[in-house]
Amino acid sequence: MAVTTEVRAPHAPTELPRVTDPSKVPPNDARGLSKLFFDRLATLEEGTPEYQYARNTLIEMNMTLVRYAAGRFRSRGPQELEDIVQVGMIGLIKAIDRFDISREVEFTSFAVPYIVGEIKRFFRDTSWAVHVPRRLQEARVELAKATEELSSRLGRTPTTRELSELMNLPEQEVRDAKVASNGYRSASLDAAVSSSEDGESVLADFIGAEDAGLELVEDLHCLAPLLAELDPRDREIIHLRFVEELTQAQIGERLGISQMHVSRLLNRVLTRLRQGLQTTR
Known part of the structure; x- marks a missing residue:
């Protein structure tokens, strides 16, 4: 030592x-x-x-x-x-x-x-690519053992009923365990799935495209509490301009103030909202 x-x-x-x-x-x-x-x-x-x-x-x-x-x-x-x-x-x-x-x-x-x-x-x-309940994680292990045993014994892929009988589980539990097994490993969206003269296709090509509206939903979700913090007159100006789509002159007539005053108030409120959105993102 x-x-x-x-x-x-x-x-x-x-x-x-x-x-x-x-x-x-x-x-x-x-x-x-x-x-x-x-x-x-x-x-x-x-x-x-x-x-x-x-x-x-x-x-x-x-x-x-x-x-x-x-x-x-x-x-x-x-x-x-x-x-x-x-x-x-x-x-x-x-x-x-x-x-x-x-x-x-x-x-x-x-x-x-x-x-x-x-x-x-x-x-x-x-070990699991997605969250799976513990009972299904354990059932997956038993499912693998039962599938191997029955496949060897029967010389073919066992049915859900046969697995259910051997595992002493309801058939629905066996089906759930099969679905849960898919969560044990994940595949990259950049994984190649086929090749052609046009090039190589990846998994992401077959899943869908980015929804441009998702960003708008996120912005609206962040904007809601910021609007709630405005005083009643500022909220009314925002409503008249962007919901009722009135011009600044029409808003001035509605509120009894000049168009110039409406423009200043609108700029101040929008600047405040923009700064709030940048902070919450």
């Missing part, structure tokens, strides 16, 4: 041993050292250099816990092991920050559930 201890003055506060490479400390040694570091960490003020040293050393010394937990998930998905380790490190850091040594619990027993929980949350949040 690579540990060096600095010499200190007789009356200096107890210092932690300086570990030159915490990531290479053997697990058995790390267990004892971790207890020492946790004891000292509890007495240090957060944010001080010594606190950061103790916390960072604990993280590096216990990385073997993360790699051990991550190894259990090698076959769970296409994610590289290193990505899973990075996620598990978040769980390790949470465990270190929340560990209370006064409870007399082994840190390894406390940390592993945090690490595994963080990794499982990662798979839950990233």
Whole structure:
């Protein structure tokens, strides 16, 4: 174990041993050292250099816990092991920050559930391209197993009724599980689907076009609260100009003010609305 201890003055506060490479400390040694570091960490003020040293050393010394937990998930998905380790490190850091040594619990027993929980949350949040209810996620796994078993036994694709009987689920549940399976993987809109003399077609070509009216809907949605903040006369001017489509002269006659005054009021209100829209977008 690579540990060096600095010499200190007789009356200096107890210092932690300086570990030159915490990531290479053997697990058995790390267990004892971790207890020492946790004891000292509890007495240090957060944010001080010594606190950061103790916390960072604990993280590096216990990385073997993360790699051990991550190894259990090698076959769970296409994610590289290193990505899973990075996620598990978040769980390790949470465990270190929340560990209370006064409870007399082994840190390894406390940390592993945090690490595994963080990794499982990662798979839950990233494995499905769209949100699917948990019961259908679980049914998809059973559906895959049942389909493989029946296909092998029958020599053909099983029917929904046959799957329903084997899975002991209503036929509608089986249908829902089939639909849910489509949400497990997504395809890029730029994915090529066919080629011709005119060039290559992509999936987006067959889905539809952008609706120009959507931007107008968004603008109107943002504009509504801004209009509500106007005083009654300003709202009336906007209504007369853009709903009843009156000219400025006609608005002046309706309100008993000059066309010039209407123009100034209209410009002031429109400037205010434009600025409000730019802020909310």
